[in-house]
Amino acid sequence: MDKIIVSIFGLLSIIFTYWFFFMKKINTVQAEGIINILVDGGYKPERISIPYGKTTKLVFERKDSSPCLEEVILANFKVRKFLPLNEKTVIEINPTKKGEFDFSCGMGMFHGKLIVK
Amino acid sequence: MNKQTFAIKGMHCASCVYTNEKALKAISGVTEAVVNLTTGKATLTSEQPVDAKKIMDAVVSVGYQAMIESPETLDEKIKTEKIKELKNLQIKTTVSLILAGLVVWGSFPGLMNTAPDIVKNMFYHFLLASIVQFWGAYDFYKAAVSSLRHRIANMDTLVVIGTSVAYLYSTAVVFYPGFFERLNLKVEPYFDVSTVIIGLILLGRFLEAQAKAGTGEAIKKLIGLQAKTARVVRNKREIDISIDEVVAGDLIRVRPGEKIPVDGIIVEGESAIDESMVTGESMPSSKYKGDTVIGATMNKSGSFVYRATKVGKDTMLSQIIKMVEEAQGSKAPIQRLADIISSYFVPIVIMLAISTFVGWYVFGPSSAFIFAMLNSIAVLIIACPCAMGLATPTAIMVGTGIGAQHGILIKDAESLETAHKVNTIIFDKTGTLTQGKPSVTDIVILNKSLLPGGESSLLSLAASVEKNSEHPLGEAIVNKAEEEKLQLIKVAKFKSITGKGVEGLVSGKKIYVGKLLGSDTYPEGESLKDQGKTVVYTYINEKLSGVIAIADTIKESAKEAILTLNKMGIDTVMITGDNKTTAKAIGKKLGIKKILAEVMPQDKEQEVKKFQKEGRVVAMVGDGINDAPALAAANIGIAMGTGTDVAIEAAGITLVNKNLMSVVSAIKLSKQTMKTIKLNLFWAFAYNVVLIPVAMMGLISPILASGAMAISSISVVTNSLLLKKAKI
Numbered sequence: 001m002d003k004i005i006v007s008i009f010g011l012l013s014i015i016f017t018y019w020f021f022f023m024k025k026i027n028t029v030q031a032e033g034i035i036n037i038l039v040d041g042g043y044k045p046e047r048i049s050i051p052y053g054k055t056t057k058l059v060f061e062r063k064d065s066s067p068c069l070e071e072v073i074l075a076n077f078k079v080r081k082f083l084p085l086n087e088k089t090v091i092e093i094n095p096t097k098k099g100e101f102d103f104s105c106g107m108g109m110f111h112g113k114l115i116v117k
Numbered sequence: 118m119n120k121q122t123f124a125i126k127g128m129h130c131a132s133c134v135y136t137n138e139k140a141l142k143a144i145s146g147v148t149e150a151v152v153n154l155t156t157g158k159a160t161l162t163s164e165q166p167v168d169a170k171k172i173m174d175a176v177v178s179v180g181y182q183a184m185i186e187s188p189e190t191l192d193e194k195i196k197t198e199k200i201k202e203l204k205n206l207q208i209k210t211t212v213s214l215i216l217a218g219l220v221v222w223g224s225f226p227g228l229m230n231t232a233p234d235i236v237k238n239m240f241y242h243f244l245l246a247s248i249v250q251f252w253g254a255y256d257f258y259k260a261a262v263s264s265l266r267h268r269i270a271n272m273d274t275l276v277v278i279g280t281s282v283a284y285l286y287s288t289a290v291v292f293y294p295g296f297f298e299r300l301n302l303k304v305e306p307y308f309d310v311s312t313v314i315i316g317l318i319l320l321g322r323f324l325e326a327q328a329k330a331g332t333g334e335a336i337k338k339l340i341g342l343q344a345k346t347a348r349v350v351r352n353k354r355e356i357d358i359s360i361d362e363v364v365a366g367d368l369i370r371v372r373p374g375e376k377i378p379v380d381g382i383i384v385e386g387e388s389a390i391d392e393s394m395v396t397g398e399s400m401p402s403s404k405y406k407g408d409t410v411i412g413a414t415m416n417k418s419g420s421f422v423y424r425a426t427k428v429g430k431d432t433m434l435s436q437i438i439k440m441v442e443e444a445q446g447s448k449a450p451i452q453r454l455a456d457i458i459s460s461y462f463v464p465i466v467i468m469l470a471i472s473t474f475v476g477w478y479v480f481g482p483s484s485a486f487i488f489a490m491l492n493s494i495a496v497l498i499i500a501c502p503c504a505m506g507l508a509t510p511t512a513i514m515v516g517t518g519i520g521a522q523h524g525i526l527i528k529d530a531e532s533l534e535t536a537h538k539v540n541t542i543i544f545d546k547t548g549t550l551t552q553g554k555p556s557v558t559d560i561v562i563l564n565k566s567l568l569p570g571g572e573s574s575l576l577s578l579a580a581s582v583e584k585n586s587e588h589p590l591g592e593a594i595v596n597k598a599e600e601e602k603l604q605l606i607k608v609a610k611f612k613s614i615t616g617k618g619v620e621g622l623v624s625g626k627k628i629y630v631g632k633l634l635g636s637d638t639y640p641e642g643e644s645l646k647d648q649g650k651t652v653v654y655t656y657i658n659e660k661l662s663g664v665i666a667i668a669d670t671i672k673e674s675a676k677e678a679i680l681t682l683n684k685m686g687i688d689t690v691m692i693t694g695d696n697k698t699t700a701k702a703i704g705k706k707l708g709i710k711k712i713l714a715e716v717m718p719q720d721k722e723q724e725v726k727k728f729q730k731e732g733r734v735v736a737m738v739g740d741g742i743n744d745a746p747a748l749a750a751a752n753i754g755i756a757m758g759t760g761t762d763v764a765i766e767a768a769g770i771t772l773v774n775k776n777l778m779s780v781v782s783a784i785k786l787s788k789q790t791m792k793t794i795k796l797n798l799f800w801a802f803a804y805n806v807v808l809i810p811v812a813m814m815g816l817i818s819p820i821l822a823s824g825a826m827a828i829s830s831i832s833v834v835t836n837s838l839l840l841k842k843a844k845i
Contacts, residue, residue: 033180041263042266066259068260079446080442081446106506107507
């Protein structure tokens with residue numbers, strides 16, 4: 001009997017894990033020239049729409065002391081920047097290509113997206 | 118009234134001024150804010166001094182940066198933060214490992230017999246384990262909780278789940294032993310598991326943080342090269358000023374043994390300069406009036422004055438730093454797979470751990486619960502996404518850094534990756550394989566009685582006449598005479614005969630320098646021509662007296678570079694607009710078999726594409742504007758740093774020095790870096806792919822798993838650091 005309960009519970013936990021991590025809805029935030037991004041256990045907002053051909057200032061503010069998030073990488077824009085704790089760091093980008101571009105922490109565990117329209 | 122003045126970074130238009138003024142005026146207590154675009158400075162008027170943090174926040178909120186008095190540079194900030202982080206980690210690691218050691222001593226069968234009673238007490242274990250769990254692992258909890266709020270799982274999540282399960286189970290055993298007895302479970306806590314895992318993972322993090330600091334060293338070294346002050350000549354007085362205050366046009370005095378502050382051109386004096394720190398060229402180069410000097414290089418012998426041409430962010434060193442930083446910010450295509458995997462990895466590991474628990478509980482032997490718990494903890498702990506995440510970037514950071522130290526600037530990680538696949542290298546001839554400047558190679562005396570002083574008198578006479586012409590061949594003769602410190606004689610009745618040569622009266626003798634006249638012949642001239650040389654004849658009083666051969670000389674490093682590349686199995690090709698004879702002669706000297714001669718500049722790109730169509734991976738080495746399309750078309754463009762900005766812009770790799778062996782070094786560097794990356798990725802993947810199933814099968818204890826995990830990321834970072842020892 002206990003084996004059946006554990007099996008059902010295990011299956012439900014797997015489904016929950018899948019739903020919790022893989023099926024989250026992410027809202028896209030529109031940036032107009034400047035956007036504040038909070039770095040705390042991830043990036044908030046995570047999906048940012050920015051205009052093509054115009055300079056956008058991404059202001060990263062790191063509140064998380066975990067060394068995982070100490071660097072942000074915008075590989076398509078060739079930017080790797082150290083984010084000092086509890087400070088705002090401005091990264092200026094001027095996209096010359098349309099599309100979706102990833103940004104991530106130094107080890108590629110935390111991700112965000114820039115959508116250039 | 119109180120006034121505060123500070124600089125604002127990032128302003129480039131009038132609206133920037135307005136935005137900043139508006140933001141500054143909004144700070145409470147500020148009565149006036151004036152921002153000046155040209156000086157980049159702002160002045161605040163307020164009743165009470167405004168807190169620097171408030172000003173910085175106001176400016177940053179509109180997207181700029183305020184540089185308030187004695188700001189800590191980013192580097193210093195990183196350093197302070199890192200020192201703090203390392204110290205914190207060191208204390209936590211040491212304490213946690215000692216406490217874990219005590220728990221193991223009091224609970225490990227065999228070992229516990231030697232321990233005093235207090236050390237064996239379960240409540241005492243609970244106390245020690247609680248300290249490790251909530252103080253030692255505090256940062257893991259904090260990171261895991263904040264990422265869970267974003268519905269993200271990472272390394273910390275795995276550690277937190279794994280150790281919490283062991284800790285909570287053990288706590289329950291300590292306080293409710295009767296409950297476990299009724300379930301036929303042994304009353305045995307697993308505090309050793311939770312504490313040792315945390316201790317070892319902290320140790321792993323500590324060592325990894327230390328090793329990682331070494332990967333970014335190159336940039337720090339480059340920044341450290343910068344001189345701090347400059348001795349500027351202003352109003353006929355020499356004053357020492359900060360390097361930030363030097364402006365283009367300033368005259369700067371540099372004495373022996375001093376660092377050259379910024380880029381410029383020598384106006385007075387001469388010296389030997391050690392440029393190795395910027396160009397990677399080990400021999401000091403002699404510099405004279407009119408020669409350019411590079412900031413941050415070391416003046417060895419003489420004293421000289423030079424005019425600053427490039428300051429601040431325009432100097433060569435600043436450009437190099439920018440390029441290296443950009444390369445380190447880019448991603449290599451090989452990293453894509455690791456990136457995709459690591460973003461799904463942790464949740465999958467959690468699901469695998471749950472499956473392990475269920476599997477062992479349902480099908481395991483008696484005491485199934487204990488097996489299920491320990492094995493699922495082992496699965497959570499052994500998974501190491503960090504090693505995958507660190508495999509490529511750490512190697513790229515070290516690789517691009519080593520490149521910069523050798524005068525090899527890599528534009529992005531992709532270029533570094535592509536270079537190792539190159540199997541054909543096309544060299545532009547002029548300026549790349551050769552000096553790009555004609556010089557005298559042979560001098561032959563035909564009439565000794567007219568030239569009693571031999572070669573010197575021939576050179577002196579020819580140079581005296583050619584001094585008046587503007588022909589590049591003439592310039593070569595004049596340069597040679599100057600090099601040999603020969604006296605040039607005044608020329609009368611100078612005449613340039615189009616298509617033939619030049620003539621004039623020197624010390625009463627009629628001297629002609631140019632092509633052969635009339636029906637004169639000189640058979641040896643043909644063999645000189647076959648060697649790719651241009652032959653110039655000198656007549657004294659209409660008698661053929663001497664021959665001077667001129668050619669664009671091959672760079673000393675070219676032959677060795679071609680030989681090494683050929684040995685490495687890379688096909689070398691020379692491309693030139695020169696005629697076939699000259700091209701062949703140079704190709705033969707260098708050992709290049711494939712010669713593409715008489716190629717118009719606009720057709721170079723097509724030639725590159727032809728090779729690519731044959732399935733070859735092509736590198737193009739060039740320096741001129743006309744090479745830019747070919748550099749861009751090639752799989753990898755390599756620009757010689759002495760070349761034009763356009764060429765550098767189009768290339769993936771720029772060589773700061775003129776040494777062609779740097780091409781070999783660049784290829785070797787790429788090969789070594791890729792070898793390191795592949796090895797890193799292999800270990801990171803193999804480790805996870807092999808050990809996770811092994812842990813699921815119950816063949817690894819959670820404690821061993823944490824040890825293996827700690828080693829895996831350190832080994833990846835250490836392997837990347839080993840690149841520094843690679844011979845390139």
